[in-house]
Amino acid sequence: xxxxxxxxxxxxxxxxxxxxxxxxxxxxxxxxxxxxxxxxxxxxxxxxxxxxxxxxxxxxxxxxxxxxxxxxxxxxxxxxxxxxxxxxxxxxxxxxxxxxxxxxxxxxxxxxxxxxxxxxxxxxxxxxxxxxxxxxxxxxxxxxxxxxxxxxxxxxxxxxxxxxxxxxxxxxxxxxxxxxxxxxxxxxxxxxxxxxxxxxxxxxxxxxxxxxxxxxxxxxxxxxxxxxxxxxxxxxxxxxxxxxxxxxxxxxxxxxxxxxxxxxxxxxxxxxxxxxxxxxxxxxxxxxxxxxxxxxxxxxxxxxxxxxxxxxxxxxxxxxxxxx
Amino acid sequence: xxxxxxxxxxxxxxxxxxxxxxxxxxxxxxxxxxxxxxxxxxxxxxxxxxxxxxxxxxxxxxxxxxxxxxxxxxxxxxxxxxxxxxxxxxxxxxxxxxxxxxxxxxxxxxxxxxxxxxxxxxxxxxxxxxxxxxxxxxxxxxxxxxxxxxxxxxxxxxxxxxxxxxxxxxxxxxxxxxxxxxxxxxxxxxxxxxxxxxxxxxxxxxxxxxxxxxxxxxxxxxxxxxxxxxxxxxxxxxxxxxxxxxxxxxxxxxxxxxxxxxxxxxxxxxxxxxxxxxxxxxxxxxxxxxxxxxxxxxxxxxxxxxxxxxxxxxxxxxxxxxxx
Numbered sequence: 336x337x338x339x340x341x342x343x344x345x346x347x348x349x350x351x352x353x354x355x356x357x358x359x360x361x362x363x364x365x366x367x368x369x370x371x372x373x374x375x376x377x378x379x380x381x382x383x384x385x386x387x388x389x390x391x392x393x394x395x396x397x398x399x400x401x402x403x404x405x406x407x408x409x410x411x412x413x414x415x416x417x418x419x420x421x422x423x424x425x426x427x428x429x430x431x432x433x434x435x436x437x438x439x440x441x442x443x444x445x446x447x448x449x450x451x452x453x454x455x456x457x458x459x460x461x462x463x464x465x466x467x468x469x470x471x472x473x474x475x476x477x478x479x480x481x482x483x484x485x486x487x488x489x490x491x492x493x494x495x496x497x498x499x500x501x502x503x504x505x506x507x508x509x510x511x512x513x514x515x516x517x518x519x520x521x522x523x524x525x526x527x528x529x530x531x532x533x534x535x536x537x538x539x540x541x542x543x544x545x546x547x548x549x550x551x552x553x554x555x556x557x558x559x560x561x562x563x564x565x566x567x568x569x570x571x572x573x574x575x576x577x578x579x580x581x582x583x584x585x586x587x588x589x590x591x592x593x594x595x596x597x598x599x600x601x602x603x604x605x606x607x608x609x610x611x612x613x614x615x616x617x618x619x620x621x622x623x624x625x626x627x628x629x630x631x632x633x634x635x636x637x638x639x640x641x642x643x644x645x646x647x648x649x650x651x652x653x654x655x656x657x658x659x
Numbered sequence: 660x661x662x663x664x665x666x667x668x669x670x671x672x673x674x675x676x677x678x679x680x681x682x683x684x685x686x687x688x689x690x691x692x693x694x695x696x697x698x699x700x701x702x703x704x705x706x707x708x709x710x711x712x713x714x715x716x717x718x719x720x721x722x723x724x725x726x727x728x729x730x731x732x733x734x735x736x737x738x739x740x741x742x743x744x745x746x747x748x749x750x751x752x753x754x755x756x757x758x759x760x761x762x763x764x765x766x767x768x769x770x771x772x773x774x775x776x777x778x779x780x781x782x783x784x785x786x787x788x789x790x791x792x793x794x795x796x797x798x799x800x801x802x803x804x805x806x807x808x809x810x811x812x813x814x815x816x817x818x819x820x821x822x823x824x825x826x827x828x829x830x831x832x833x834x835x836x837x838x839x840x841x842x843x844x845x846x847x848x849x850x851x852x853x854x855x856x857x858x859x860x861x862x863x864x865x866x867x868x869x870x871x872x873x874x875x876x877x878x879x880x881x882x883x884x885x886x887x888x889x890x891x892x893x894x895x896x897x898x899x900x901x902x903x904x905x906x907x908x909x910x911x912x913x914x915x916x917x918x919x920x921x922x923x924x925x926x927x928x929x930x931x932x933x934x935x936x937x938x939x940x941x942x943x944x945x946x947x948x949x950x951x952x953x954x955x956x957x958x959x960x961x962x963x964x965x966x967x968x969x970x971x972x973x974x975x976x977x978x979x980x981x982x983x
Contacts, residue, residue: 383769413739419762423787425769434758438743441765445707445749463747 336367339535343548344389345406348396350541353642370472370531376483376551384440398464409435429504452478454525476552479522486512507584511591532561537653540571546588562608568656570611573598611652660691663859667872668713669730672720674865677966694796694855700807700875708764722788733759753828776802778849800876803846810836831908835915856885861977864895870912886932892980894935897922935976
């Protein structure tokens with residue numbers, strides 16, 4: 336079987352690690368190939384290095400190197416290089432770069448600087464994490480640089496800042512007026528992205544941010560059409576529990592695009608291609624969708640087993656829909 | 660007083676730190692301004708980062724951050740990033756890059772990438788090390804990239820390799836046929852270099868490698884002429900003790916250019932501008948120079964005080980020559 340997923344960072348990565356666990360422990364499913372299309376709108380150049388936060392969170396989580404507590408960055412991390420950057424007065428200083436994590440960025444930047452595509456760089460980096468051994472293929476949504484910027488307005492006036500500045504530095508506390516995916520007009524899907532959607536047996540949308548993670552991937556020309564056209568059932572998992580994001584600032588992002596923070600409204604963002612929608616049990620009652628099957632269950636990924644169970648439920652829903 | 664010195668890495672840095680100590684503890688000399696013109700022929704791009712080994716050794720030594728034992732790199736260093744680079748299979752793996760040291764290279768590369776000149780980058784980096792507070796100004800010999808390559812021949816045939824590959828990876832064990840300063844034909848002296856030589860009261864050549872450190876600086880168009888033309892006495896310190904380099908591979912470098920590893924022969928490389936030549940006491944007897952005054956004394960920089968004494972002796976010789 337071939338499963339393709341669109342994913343952002345922490346929530347998507349934990350869900351997909353759960354999915355891999357579920358597949359590996361389910362007879363007949365352990366040889367399933369999982370293709371992950373990662374959001375690159377969060378990418379940013381810092382200190383001359385190219386940082387791809389979502390790809391790295393996916394890679395570290397699926398490859399066993401993630402810092403479990405924080406959900407991003409490397410386990411057993413240190414910050415010696417960052418201390419030097421600060422001592423030299425290099426800016427910005429609001430983005431935490433661990434030493435081990437920095438190794439990834441240095442290597443990525445070196446290869447990108449040699450003209451290697453982000454797809455190929457991501458494959459090379461993934462090799463070290465043994466993703467292929469786990470039957471996981473990690474693709475960036477695009478090889479073209481796309482950077483999400485946030486139009487904000489505060490006492491300093493209206494301006495557009497990089498998504499990371501809004502998210503990390505300001506903790507999404509400055510109201511966002513809108514998001515602009517800079518470079519999207521020139522972007523094309525990375526090699527394999529559209530085929531992975533079209534040729535999948537199941538397409539899953541993990542509980543990633545519907546606006547700045549999955550929403551950005553959907554903006555890559557051709558991706559939305561591929562989702563509409565694929566024969567595979569498309570099943571999403573709501574990122575909200577009782578109308579609130581489990582982590583991150585999905586509510587602030589939804590508010591910026593004028594969408595209510597409800598499981599129904601989020602499903603509405605996907606309504607042209609969504610076949611199944613897994614929502615938190617307490618949200619299930621209010622959700623009625625014209626063409627997608629809704630199912631409620633506990634959605635809190637309290638540990639790896641819980642994530643595996645949730646991913647298994649999403650997959651089961653997709654397989655039921657496929658049989659219709 | 661204004662002293663200008665041409666310098667390579669470890670030996671030059673220790674000598675110059677000794678000189679600064681000598682100046683600071685000598686009444687009337689403590690306000691002396693010291694300009695150091697550093698060799699950049701050792702510079703190399705590694706992992707997409709610009710590494711300037713001699714400038715960094717000078718900066719760390721004069722700024723108090725040097726690893727005393729090895730003479731280069733940072734005190735209290737770690738190698739976590741390098742472990743990651745190796746795990747990703749990034750090359751080369753024969754050049755040791757510490758985490759703290761890497762911070763310098765990341766910042767330098769970021770600034771160079773923004774179009775800042777190496778001179779300005781070096782000044783900014785030096786600020787963090789308080790060099791100006793110690794009345795030390797560190798200048799790269801040139802803002803244009805110059806890289807020393809070594810023509811070698813072994814079982815793999817004749818080829819040119821980067822100086823660092825020859826020096827660090829092969830420990831200068833492959834016989835060098837000649838050195839090529841790639842980029843020198845397009846190089847100009849960095850701002851301030853020629854003036855620092857012309858307007859100095861004393862010019863010193865520390866016991867740096869006469870071929871691949873001082874020799875490379877002398878190759879920058881205009882530098883040799885400035886040394887010939889300056890009114891300041893030019894005093895050099897022999898890098899050999901009993902015909903052997905104290906550290907490094909000066910003998911292998913001299914052999915490659917067909918020059919004997921003797922204090923006389925090294926002085927011959929400077930004969931068109933050298934006024935005084937401080938040699939090791941055991942070498943003194945055999946040294947006769949047509950126009951330079953030779954003085955013998957112990958030259959082993961066993962500790963900081965010994966280095967200060969040697970530097971003081973070089974300065975005293977220069978001041979004697981200036982009074983003539």
